[in-house]
Amino acid sequence: MKTRILVVEDEEPLMLLLRYNLEAEGYEVDCVARGDEAEMRLREAMPDLALIDWMLPGLSGIELCRRIRVREETQTLPVIMLTARGEEGDRVRGLATGADDYIVKPFSVPELLARIRALLRRAKPAHVASRLEAGDIALDRETHRVRRAGRELHLGPTEFRLLEFLMQSPGRVFSREQLLDGVWGNDVYIDERTVDVHVGRLRKAINVGDTKDPIRTVRGAGYAFDETFSGAGAG
Structure with a gap:
């Protein structure tokens, strides 16, 4: 069962951006544009986390x-506040009201996704896999280590994030x-x-010896992590 996130945001471009990136991460996303609509939605179905604009x-x-x-049914719901307010007093007010975390616009999407994973890991550890595995490749999000056939690979931080991003949605082609x-x-x-440069570096780091290349180049479209990848055979 997918982890469900409620996004409460009235800026449509940002709402669409959040939906796209959260769904790419594997979450089920429900979006509403008004605070009162969100309150009604919370009475109908309970999400696993809420992203709420100030x-x-x-x-x-x-x-x-x-x-x-205040409401018993939702009082333990993990909440991240999204806001353009960056002053310390506003951050304190947001956290004092009950938000678990606070991120100021404009923000980095990878940073937001990392905060969501960290909050879910604390609140609902069963919902966030700390390891991604495909074929003979295993990526550990907590230790930031990648192994292939039991052998540790040495990836730079950007190559690690790139591999993690692709492995989250095997088969999906990303431009x-x-x-x-x-x-x-x-x-x-x-x-x-x-x-292209970092995909080349990633391939060089993970394709050692007679191993299959799990990164698929789709001409004119982009790259994908091969959903049929088993780890065996030459690339």
């Missing part, structure tokens, strides 16, 4: 968070632009050819 029509994010903590957003963050402005 400023919302109908009911503010702060008031929604306060009501979540260079999507990989830039998912691995580097949508607020980082670098050339799409940078993706």
Whole structure:
């Protein structure tokens, strides 16, 4: 059963960005644009985590968070506040109202995903796999180590994030632009050819000897982690 995240955000471009990246991470995503709609949705079905914008029509994010903590059925729901307010007093107010974490716009998508995983790991450890495995490759998110056929591989931090991102959605083809957003963050402005460079480095690090290359290049589209990868045979 997929981990379900409720996104409460009235800025449509940001809502769509969050939905896309959360679904790519493997979460089931439910989006609403108003605080009062979110309160009703919480009475209908309980998510595993809520991302709540500070400023919302109908009911503010702060008031929604306060009501979540008052209601017995939702008082342990993990909550991350999204806001453009960066002053210390506002952060303290948000946390004092009951938010578990606080991230200021504009934010890095990889950072947000990492905070979601960390919060779920604390609140609902069964919902976040600390290891990703495919064929003879095993990636450990907690120790940041990758092994292939029992042998430890030495990946740079960017290559590790790239492999993690691809392994989360085996078979799915990601464009260079999507990989830039998912691995580097949508607020980082670098050339799409940078993706090719790091894919090349990743391949060099994980394809040792007579091993199959699990990274599939789709001409004119991008890259994918081969969903049929078994680890055997030559690439």
